[in-house]
Amino acid sequence: xxxxxxxxxxxxxxxxxxxxxxxxxxxxxxxxxxxxxxxxxxxxxxxxxxxxxxxxxxxxxxxxxxxxxxxxxxxxxxxxxxxxxxxxxxxxxxxxxxxxxxxxxxxxxxxxxxxxxxxxxxxxxxxxxxxxxxxxxxxxxxxxxxxxxxxxxxxxxxxxxxxxxxxxxxxxxxxxxxxxxxxxxxxxxxxxxxx
Amino acid sequence: xxxxxxxxxxxxxxxxxxxxxxxxxxxxxxxxxxxxxxxxxxxxxxxxxxxxxxxxxxxxxxxxxxxxxxxxxxxxxxxxxxxxxxxxxxxxxxxxxxxxxxxxxxxxxxxxxxxxxxxxxxxxxxxxxxxxxxxxxxxxxxxxxxxxxxxxxxxxxxxxxxxxxxxxxxxxxxxxxxxxxxxxxxxxxxxxxxx
DNA sequence: GTCTATAGCATGATAGAC
DNA sequence: GTCTATCATGCTATAGAC
Numbered sequence: 001x002x003x004x005x006x007x008x009x010x011x012x013x014x015x016x017x018x019x020x021x022x023x024x025x026x027x028x029x030x031x032x033x034x035x036x037x038x039x040x041x042x043x044x045x046x047x048x049x050x051x052x053x054x055x056x057x058x059x060x061x062x063x064x065x066x067x068x069x070x071x072x073x074x075x076x077x078x079x080x081x082x083x084x085x086x087x088x089x090x091x092x093x094x095x096x097x098x099x100x101x102x103x104x105x106x107x108x109x110x111x112x113x114x115x116x117x118x119x120x121x122x123x124x125x126x127x128x129x130x131x132x133x134x135x136x137x138x139x140x141x142x143x144x145x146x147x148x149x150x151x152x153x154x155x156x157x158x159x160x161x162x163x164x165x166x167x168x169x170x171x172x173x174x175x176x177x178x179x180x181x182x183x184x185x186x187x188x189x190x191x192x193x194x195x
Numbered sequence: 196x197x198x199x200x201x202x203x204x205x206x207x208x209x210x211x212x213x214x215x216x217x218x219x220x221x222x223x224x225x226x227x228x229x230x231x232x233x234x235x236x237x238x239x240x241x242x243x244x245x246x247x248x249x250x251x252x253x254x255x256x257x258x259x260x261x262x263x264x265x266x267x268x269x270x271x272x273x274x275x276x277x278x279x280x281x282x283x284x285x286x287x288x289x290x291x292x293x294x295x296x297x298x299x300x301x302x303x304x305x306x307x308x309x310x311x312x313x314x315x316x317x318x319x320x321x322x323x324x325x326x327x328x329x330x331x332x333x334x335x336x337x338x339x340x341x342x343x344x345x346x347x348x349x350x351x352x353x354x355x356x357x358x359x360x361x362x363x364x365x366x367x368x369x370x371x372x373x374x375x376x377x378x379x380x381x382x383x384x385x386x387x388x389x390x
Numbered sequence: 391g392t393c394t395a396t397a398g399c400a401t402g403a404t405a406g407a408c
Numbered sequence: 409g410t411c412t413a414t415c416a417t418g419c420t421a422t423a424g425a426c
Contacts, residue, residue, distance in 0.1 A: 010391085026310040028224035031419060042393045044422090049391095053421065104313045110362060111309040115221040117365035118299045127366045135363075156372055157379045160359025167305060167358050168330075168351070170312035171322045177351055184352040184383055191382050205409085226401060237411045239404090244409095248403065 011049045013039040018057055019065045024104045027058060027112040027123075058112065059126050065108040066130030070137050077138075083145050084186050087158075091182030094162065095175035103173045106166035134159055142189075150192045161185055206244045208234040213252055214260045219299045222253060222307040222318075253307065254321050260303040261325030265332050272333075278340050279381050282353070286377030289357065290370035298368045301361035329354055337384075345387045356380055 008016075017039035021030040032054055036043045050056040076093050080086035098106055113127035138155030146154060165181035203211075212234035216225040227249055231238045245251040271288050275281035293301055308322035333350030341349060360376035 025314045026221065026223060028221055029310060029314065032421090033419075042391095044393055045391075047421075102313075106309075111306070113362060113366050114306040114309065115224060118297075119220045119224065124366060124368075128368075131363055131366050153375050153378065156363070156375045157356070160363060160372060160376055160379075161352070161355050162359070163362050164355025164357070164359035167308060168326055168355060171308050171319060171326050173319075173323075177355060180348050180351045181355055183348065184355075187386050188379055188382055191386055227403085228401075237409090239411055240409075242403075 010039075010041050010045050014041050014046055014049060014057070015061055015064060019061045019108060022058070022061060022112050023065070023106075023108045025111075027115050032057075055120065055122060058116075058123050062109050062112065062123065062126040062130060066127075066133065069108050070130075070134050073134070074137055074141070077141055083142075084189060087185045087189060088182045091162070091165070091178050091185065094166075095169070095178035098166070098169055098178065099175050103170050106170055107163055110163055110166065131159065146189070146192050154188060154192060157188055158185055205234075205236050205240050209236050209241055209244060209252070210256055210259060214256045214303060217253070217256060217307050218260070218301075218303045220306075222310050227252075250315065250317060253311075253318050257304050257307065257318065257321040257325060261322075261328065264303050265325075265329050268329070269332055269336070272336055278337075279384060282380045282384060283377045286357070286360070286373050286380065289361075290364070290373035293361070293364055293373065294370050298365050301365055302358055305358055305361065326354065341384070341387050349383060349387060352383055353380055 014035060018030070018035045021035060021038065032046055033043060035041075035057075036046060046057065047053065050060065052059075073090065076090040077086050080089060109127055109130055112123065113131075116123040116127070118124075135152070135155050138158050139152045142151040142154045142158075161181040161184060162178075165177040168177040169175055209230060213225070213230045216230060216233065227241055228238060230236075230252075231241060241252065242248065245255065247254075268285065271285040272281050275284060289301075304322055304325055307318065308326075311318040311322070313319075330347070330350050333353050334347045337346040337349045337353075356376040356379060357373075360372040363372040364370055
């Protein structure tokens with residue numbers, strides 16, 4: 001079934017709306033009826049595309065949004081030749097996007113990940129796979145300038161600082177933490193390049 | 196009404212159970228009936244002590260658990276004379292506590308903070324106040340060895356690394372991120388002391 | 391594939407007996 | 409202060425017409 005024209009199918013509209021709502025208000029607080037209303041899909045269509053119900057939809061959304069955000073961050077990092085400048089501009093871009101969305105669009109899966117970590121093993125494993133993918137991607141990027149195993153430690157610290165900064169920035173409605181995180185990341189990179 | 200003996204009142208049992216459940220499964224997924232059952236209190240007692248209902252209870256729990264966790268971290272940091280050793284042992288203690296709770300007890304307010312950041316202004320402000328209090332406390336601690344304004348940047352990075360590490364560690368059921376975060380924090384501290 | 395209706399069960403909140 | 413019953417509403421999930 002080839003896509004004719006740029007029309008967006010019902011399934012994708014459902015996934016997009018679910019991703020947006022899970023990101024902004026979390027998994028438990030988002031109802032399937034709200035997703036149906038937001039996406040313009042009939043309630044029954046959700047169960048047509050995701051027979052396993054909410055958990056099935058959540059699993060798909062986590063993996064799809066996770067891959068998309070990895071590409072977004074990889075693009076933000078890859079544009080520059082100097083790694084320190086690239087790191088700073090990536091955190092700046094994240095800060096700008098967060099403020100422009102009225103502090104709603106931070107990490108697409110962090111809220112859900114914390115909610116399900118101790119309550120839903122299937123969704124927990126989906127978030128684990130996404131974070132591992134992000135760390136792998138960042139490890140390969142840092143590997144251009146830093147030897148093992150420091151590349152992986154830097155990559156893990158990058159994700160941790162970004163996630164922690166998103167948390168503080170959303171709670172305070174202030175982009176400041178993201179800029180501090182960027183500076184700290186530059187300091188860590190310098191220490192590992194000279195050391 | 197003086198406390199006679201070490202009996203724990205109904206109000207505190209409700210707060211304790213709510214704090215535990217909010218921490219492990221989040222705010223939206225935790226029902227008042229579950230809190231009543233867990234604490235052994237009658238359902239109506241919750242509304243007796245918290246007339247504003249769930250939001251009222253959540254606000255109290257966030258501030259109380261936030262202050263308790265600040266004291267816990269401050270104690271973990273303050274025990275040692277050497278700041279680098281103190282930072283490492285604090286992250287080690289956090290890793291141990293997390294693993295021993297089967298990756299359930301990480302930050303007491305992070306899940307709730309992300310859930311309410313864009314949906315409940317009163318609770319968002321409660322989490323903002325708690326994080327600001329933590330950063331202030333850590334800033335004063337770093338101020339013993341590092342001049343302004345680096346003390347505040349280090350304090351913010353400490354909280355961000357701790358929160359990001361908790362997220363990755365819970366998702367992967369692995370304490371590794373907390374140890375990497377501790378090492379990165381030591382690197383940041385060294386850079387600011389020599390620089 | 392789309393859409394509606396509804397079952398079965400939870401929720402937050404309230405009223406009122408004791 | 410404690411406890412129970414209940415209301416109105418929401419949820420996930422299912423069944424079945426079209």
